[in-house]
Amino acid sequence: xxxxxxxxxxxxxxxxxxxxxxxxxxxxxxxxxxxxxxxxxxxxxxxxxxxxxxxxxxxxxxxxxxxxxxxxxxxxxxxxxxxxxxxxxxxxxxxxxxxxxxxxxxxxxxxxxxxxxxxxxxxxxxxxxxxxxxxxxxxxxxxxxxxxxxxxxxxxxxxxxxxxxxxxxxxxxxxxxxxxxxxxxxxxxxxxxxxxxxxxxxxxxxxxxxxxxxxxxxxxxxxxxxxxxxxxxxxxxxxxxxxxxxxxxx
Numbered sequence: 001x002x003x004x005x006x007x008x009x010x011x012x013x014x015x016x017x018x019x020x021x022x023x024x025x026x027x028x029x030x031x032x033x034x035x036x037x038x039x040x041x042x043x044x045x046x047x048x049x050x051x052x053x054x055x056x057x058x059x060x061x062x063x064x065x066x067x068x069x070x071x072x073x074x075x076x077x078x079x080x081x082x083x084x085x086x087x088x089x090x091x092x093x094x095x096x097x098x099x100x101x102x103x104x105x106x107x108x109x110x111x112x113x114x115x116x117x118x119x120x121x122x123x124x125x126x127x128x129x130x131x132x133x134x135x136x137x138x139x140x141x142x143x144x145x146x147x148x149x150x151x152x153x154x155x156x157x158x159x160x161x162x163x164x165x166x167x168x169x170x171x172x173x174x175x176x177x178x179x180x181x182x183x184x185x186x187x188x189x190x191x192x193x194x195x196x197x198x199x200x201x202x203x204x205x206x207x208x209x210x211x212x213x214x215x216x217x218x219x220x221x222x223x224x225x226x227x228x229x230x231x232x233x234x235x236x237x238x239x240x241x242x243x244x245x246x247x248x249x250x
Contacts, residue, residue: 034198
């Protein structure tokens with residue numbers, strides 16, 4: 001009996017320590033109006049997370065602004081319409097939709113977002129929502145569309161514009177990037193894009209793991225995979241750029 005209690009206690013201690021080293025953060029754990037980013041692999045996971053985010057905001061009396069692709073709008077509204085209250089929220093101005101490609105066309109000057117155009121489009125919405133009271137939460141995919149088009153410099157600029165807007169208005173901002181799409185962004189911009197957010201949430205391959213021990217194992221596995229890829233890349237570079245052989249003169 002003592003051995004079983006000791007083993008159980010030891011296992012619990014290990015798990016508590018693992019949870020500290022590999023914590024689980026979800027958007028629902030974030031307190032206050034933060035600017036955060038959620039990575040995702042599947043649309044189904046993203047839509048479920050978006051729906052929770054918007055539903056909680058509407059229930060709390062907040063104004064929810066969703067800037068998404070047409071596909072994601074359709075999926076989200078199908079999910080939200082199940083209880084029949086979405087039309088009432090929309091007519092009251094508390095649920096506002098923006099189609100990402102149209103929104104981008106209105107704020108871009110050439111290949112980069114223009115701050116004046118950005119402000120001219122978003123500030124009227126923010127002013128009305130602020131007067132309505134109850135808080136503001138925004139979900140946006142414009143940055144991902146720019147990144148998917150190979151224009152991560154514009155994504156970075158737009159993230160910075162959102163952060164400057166937060167100086168004048170109080171709101172929560174949920175950004176989303178697909179893991180596969182983000183992998184195609186140059187390394188330097190990937191780091192800077194993450195730095196623009198107060199909280200970075202990994203995709204569902206990490207957040208769906210139930211225990212700290214499992215999450216630590218996932219991290220260790222990824223570290224090993226990185227080392228393998230670095231070694232493979234070094235071998236490829238060595239084959240492409242062989243060192244010249246040394247010739248010793250007589």
